[in-house]
Amino acid sequence: EENGHQNKRLKSHADEEDAEDQNKKLPKRKIVLLMAYSGKGYHGMQRNVGSSQFKTIEDDLVSALVQSGCIPENHGEDMKKMSFQRCARTDKGVSAAGQIVSLKVRLVDDILEKINNHLPSHIRILGLKRVTGGFNSKNKCDARTYSYMLPTFAFAHKDHDVQEELYRLDRETLERVNKLLACYKGTHNFHNFTSQKGPRDPSAKRYIMEMYCGEPFVRENMEFAVIQVKGQSFMMHQIRKMIGLVIAIVKGYAAESIMERSWGEEKVDVPKAPGLGLVLEKVHFEKYNRRFGNDGLHEPLEWTEEEEKIAVFKEQYIYPTIINTEREEKSMANWLNTLPIHDFNSSAVEMQTNNKNSKKSSDLEGSDGCGDDSD
Secondary structure, eight states, X not given: OHHHHHHHHHHHHHHHHHHHHHHHHSOEXXXXXXXXXXXXXXXXXXXXXXXXXXXXXXXXXXXXXXXTTSSOHHHHHSGGGGTOEESOOOXXXXXXXXXXXXXXXXXXXXXXXXXXXXXXXXXXXXXXXXXXXXXXXXXXXXXXXXXXXXXXXXXXXXXXXXXXXXXXXXXXXXXXXXXXXXXXXXXXXXXGGSSSOOTTOGGGEEEEEEEEEOOOEEETTEEEEEEEEEESOXXXXXXHHHHHHHHHHHTTSSOTHHHHHHTSSSOOOOOOOOSTXXXXXXXXXXXXXXXXXXXXXXXXXXXXXXXXXXXXXXXXXXXXHHHHHXXXXXXXXXXXXXXXXXXXXXXXXXXXXXXXXXXXXXXXXXXXSOOOOOO
């Protein structure tokens, strides 16, 4: 009996080795994976090899790729070996419904099922497509769409005593929010919306295609709304600061003219909204699709067939996490309490200039603070 048991064990070990040998014979192919994940509890997307105390989404992904036989173990240690690239380095706590990574893998049978079997349920690979050999998901991406889900009481004026659960966003306030968000459209210098970039750094200029807040909806007795923003690319904390500034204006802490000032050269104190509600919704490959999408060899990088799976994942993992965390940890409510400590007034240098140009300044105060979007 004992011999039989041992033979079985040896056989299963031999089967595993056979499978590994078979995998080694498989040619490596460049692919993209469509990923969805809930980012709570993770220190962002990008892996920091050698820093195990800060767990990232890529740590779990690489582990699943090795265990499923898609990549050799040493590729996990040196990700350049598999030409790994992610579309967006999402920050700590940020989720994704449509992240794309490109890499070279062995195309093992039932590859998606095998990878997902080694991933926690709050990280899923929802799709896979073959791409050209030189494809790089970061460089080939023309635009990224993010959403930001927030409780609508964030827009209640500071002078009104508001009960968070009872607050409902009125039409007039929503219109004002959308008027301010639309100011971001076009090309602006966003050096005040990130750290470590000076006002003359050309890379601080970013192009925003659209930004708006959708109709509010109630979940678990609290009203929420979702802001969508599509841009060519974003810098660290940029979206959270763009939203933070609009909240500060709508709540009455800052004048609308601060927006115009924030694109100028002086340093402006721009508050950063919590990371919790931010979700990478979709990444766009319009140029690549035009060139290779219908060449007979490659498919366009569009995911219409996966849309239902994406929607189900958001309902199951992303939205409940945002709602429950907001209710338990009150991240938005606590952050709103910090707004009064920000200095939204002019800097000393600008105060002197304003005294000389007081008329110009008062005209600006009266405008919608948008400036010219023609660029």
